[in-house]
Structure formats: structure tokens, C-alpha cells
Amino acid sequence: QQQVKQSPQSLIVQKGGISIINCAYENTAFDYFPWYQQFPGKGPALLIAIRPDVSEKKEGRFTISFNKSAKQFSLHIMDSQPGDSATYFCAASRARGATNKLIFGTGTLLAVQP
Amino acid sequence: SAVISQKPSRDICQRGTSLTIQCQVDSQVTMMFWYRQQPGQSLTLIATANQGSEATYESGFVIDKFPISRPNLTFSTLTVSNMSPEDSSIYLCSVTIGQFNTEAFFGQGTRLTVV
Numbered sequence: 061q062q063q064v065k066q067s068p069q070s071l072i073v074q075k076g077g078i079s080i081i082n083c084a085y086e087n088t089a090f091d092y093f094p095w096y097q098q099f100p101g102k103g104p105a106l107l108i109a110i111r112p113d114v115s116e117k118k119e120g121r122f123t124i125s126f127n128k129s130a131k132q133f134s135l136h137i138m139d140s141q142p143g144d145s146a147t148y149f150c151a152a153s154r155a156r157g158a159t160n161k162l163i164f165g166t167g168t169l170l171a172v173q174p
Numbered sequence: 175s176a177v178i179s180q181k182p183s184r185d186i187c188q189r190g191t192s193l194t195i196q197c198q199v200d201s202q203v204t205m206m207f208w209y210r211q212q213p214g215q216s217l218t219l220i221a222t223a224n225q226g227s228e229a230t231y232e233s234g235f236v237i238d239k240f241p242i243s244r245p246n247l248t249f250s251t252l253t254v255s256n257m258s259p260e261d262s263s264i265y266l267c268s269v270t271i272g273q274f275n276t277e278a279f280f281g282q283g284t285r286l287t288v289v
Contacts, residue, residue, distance in 0.1 A: 103280030
């Protein structure tokens, strides 16, 4: 119930294309869903996050789509650029939980080819 | 946001020895966490570092192996004790801020290799 399943494991996209990464969760108590971007040798950096009261959130080229009934959420990267090549992690937590622990997905290695 | 400094950034250690990793935050924070990340894999929470009390460990992690200190609201240490090659990993410090303490920020990590 604590798992967050992420797919695909790796993704190759051409420059200018759309990158789509999907995540699914089981625990309906989760109410905060962030995405993290990690470059080699760096810690993860918060990219964008959504709460279940909205179905979509957009920040620049990055969009989260959220489907509460299906318990799924996805990250869309529009106009993908080589600089977007990184590992992306989805995560989930209970914002009002005692410890706000983040449960991370398994990660997606994105390569954007020029 | 929060700026987190971790030291050392990397180290190569002999098996059987211990390494202490330091985490310094540029502002006072309530919640601090320590994660482990095996190369190419996801993040696994080791423990929540509680200021003024013992850390709260996740299943599979014990205080004797990973003692944690949290003397104040800006600093914490994680010690990896009696190291074996299986402890080779990246160790990350994290803090959460914002409404409901949900926005997590990470240090750059400590890459540990045990030989």
C-alpha cells in the first residue's frame, strides 16, 4: 500500500518531442504528489507538485496530470530539450501525516536526443 | 527554498570503519531526513532526524548501524558504522518546508565507497 509504481524505467525522446512518465499509487491517504529531477552527482530537485483537488498543474514546459479515481498521475515535458536529460522520480506523501514521509517511485532515466 | 550543505561529498573507506556525514541547512527546519540511494536506483528513507530526541528509523535500518544526531534545527549527522561493501551508496540529507512541511529539498549527497 505504500508503494508508488513508476514507468517507464527509461525513455528516449527526440528534441522537441513530448516526454511522458507515469506513476500509480495505492494508498488513498496520499494527498501530495511531487516530481523530482536528478542530474548525475546531484541531489534530487523539486520540479513540480500537485494536490488531489486539481486534475492538472502546469509550470512552463512541465505539466502534471492527476487522475484521482484511477490513482494515477503523470509528468509531461513539452518541447523536450537535451538539458532535460536526467532521472525523474515521482513521489507521494500524506501532507497532513505525522511525519510527511515521501515515498518515491523507482525513477525514469530520460535521454533527449538532439 | 532551503540550501543544504553535505560533507563530505564523497569518501572511500575501509571495511569495519565508520564515517560520519554532516548536513547543514541555511535556515531552521523542523523536519530533517536521511536517505540512501543505491547507484541508479530510487531513494530509500533511513530515518527521520528529530531535534532533541532519538531519530525515528524505518524498517530495515537500526540505530546501532546508522546513529543520527540532531543537536539543533539546522544541523544533523548520520554515521555509517562498521561499514561493509554493501554500505556503498549515496547518502542524502533532506529537509521539508512549506505548508504542511511537504516541500522536500535535498543536499548534493555523499557518495560512499567501502573497500
